[in-house]
Amino acid sequence: MAMTENRPQTRIQREKREVILEAALDVFSSHGFRGATIDQIADAAGMSKPNLLYYFKTKEAIFETLIHGLLDMWLDPLKAMNEDGDAIVELRSYIRRKIEMARDFPRESRLFANEILQGAPRIVAMLEGELKPLVDEKAKVLKSWMRAGKLKQADPYHLIFAIWATTQHYADFDIQVRTVLGPDRGGDGRFEDAARFLEQLFLAGLQPG
Amino acid sequence: MAMTENRPQTRIQREKREVILEAALDVFSSHGFRGATIDQIADAAGMSKPNLLYYFKTKEAIFETLIHGLLDMWLDPLKAMNEDGDAIVELRSYIRRKIEMARDFPRESRLFANEILQGAPRIVAMLEGELKPLVDEKAKVLKSWMRAGKLKQADPYHLIFAIWATTQHYADFDIQVRTVLGPDRGGDGRFEDAARFLEQLFLAGLQPG
DNA sequence: CATATTTTTGACCGGTTGGACAAATCGTAG
DNA sequence: CTACGATTTGTCCAACCGGTCAAAAATATG
Missing domain, CATH: 1.10.10.60 (Homeodomain-like)
Known part of the structure; x- marks a missing residue:
């Protein structure tokens, strides 16, 4: 058949x-x-x-199957952010997971980046149907943490964007990162350094009080 | 002739x-x-x-002329960061300028993003010859501010990466940002909101003491 | 106006690309 | 071993793409 x-x-x-x-x-x-x-x-x-x-x-069929199969994996770290956990711990875990994904799955990151950069012609439906609802849900979680005084007040959407941007940057702009860091600091350790820096940045910037 | x-x-x-x-x-x-x-x-x-x-x-000649003509403009905000100014003020200005560029020159941002994403085959020389030296210089400035107690200690390279990533995100991933924010919050005001959020994030995260 | 130079165009070319198709090969159940 | 469906391949095609070229049109110069 x-x-x-x-x-x-x-x-x-x-x-x-x-x-x-x-x-x-x-x-x-x-x-x-x-x-x-x-x-x-x-x-x-x-x-x-x-x-x-x-x-x-068709070529499009390959692409579609591929990106649909990758979506769940890609959204997993955000899905894993648990309302019942400790806000700071959850946020730190999320950042760490995203950095690890940039390190371990850079191709997946670039695949999405390429597509979105060019206007997401083949995945708009996915963005509207799956990404947006998930982000809406997690933005509410962040907001509730802020209201409860666990996090400093801040726009939860832009917070999520900032975490996406800073972590995926190490996959999407890898060549630039390695060029700027140079041969000595641009080795495998760069992800450790990035993780340390980003945890400090976000946690210091969001710790209440 | x-x-x-x-x-x-x-x-x-x-x-x-x-x-x-x-x-x-x-x-x-x-x-x-x-x-x-x-x-x-x-x-x-x-x-x-x-x-x-x-x-x-040739097509390459168009591209080369275009991207070379844009480089100076693109690096200008970082160049403008002045060692003799106040650290916090300079940092805030840099962030604001970068957000304004993402808002006013999204095509330029995407041009560079597209190229770097695909391995920067046509601009490696530019990255090594112009971008890296500039970043090295400004990283020293940031480091000196940190040593002088004007900024919290942090890796200056990853700080610069974080500012690039978060600001350019609003140009490069514009469709995603607008889709997630929805029709009401995804209007022109998104850049204001982003600027406010990012200033808070970076300044709270880097203010000493 | 006449001539020389610059600018614009239509026709064309070789290479690439996504995809179709029929024929050949392979694997397996009877 | 045979027959049948699953898999693989060589060949082909039409559209597209970067680029050439000679000739036409526009423009500048005397």
Whole structure:
């Protein structure tokens, strides 16, 4: 039977699709959607272009499957921010998790960055349907912490933006960061330094009293 | 006489080149180098493709001229940070200036962001030759302020990264910001709100004592 | 007006790209 | 071993893209 849309059935189909998505992550994240070619992805996946197109009908289908599969993972740190926990502890955990994601999953970060930078033509629905509701919910949590005196008063939306921006910066602008830091300070330790700095910045800036 | 490389001579030549660069900024900033086409730029500039290529020999030449012409403007806020001024005042001015640039020149921000995101293949030399020395110099200034007790001790490089990230975020990720804020809070006022939040964050986080 | 120079255009070219397709190969159940 | 569906490949195509070129049109100069 031919591929029934998005429902890979055999083990081999699931595996091959996985290989393709891994290759596509590599290529899309470093060249953007337009800059990536099916040939590049096929090469990286170790198969011919027509073979790849047997598993995904179009370039857009690859991209869509990829980014949809990544969304949950990407939103996970924010989802994990727990209203019942201690505000400062939760905030610190969130920042640390985001920095770790920038370190361990820079391709995923760049994939989203590339797309949003170009106007998010392929993921607007995702932003409106999943991201915005989640941020609205967590903004309320932050607000309640502030009202309870656990955090200094501040705009919770812009606080979340600031955490996104500062942490993802180390993945998205990696070349710039490493160039500016130079060979000595631009090594693996840069994420430790960044984590230390950001925790100090946000916690000192938000600790009440 | 034919175009002598980068020296436009007649008034009309200077004007047409300016029109082209303005159109190119539009197209490059919203599609990236690879995603932009000469036809799009020519359309936006109101001329035919061969006509455009009469003024700039190649697509890369347009890009290079454009980004080189923008660099000084882009680095200006950081250059303006004055060692002899008051640390807190200087820092606040820097943040405000960067937010204003994100508001008034989002295309320029996205142009650089697009390029750096994809590994900065066309501007590595600029980063090493102009950006890094400038940041090194200003990091020393920040460090001296910290030693003098005007600012809390913190890594000056990561401080600069944090200011870049948080301010440019409002230009580079504009669609996401507006989507998350929604129609009511995502209007023109968002830059005011952002400025207020960021000043509070950085100044509270760095004020000594 | 005549001529020389600059500017603009239409037609074209070679290479790339996303994708179609039929034929070949492979794997497996009977 | 055979037959059938799943997988893979070579070939091809139309659209697009960066860039060339010669000729036409506009403009400047005497």
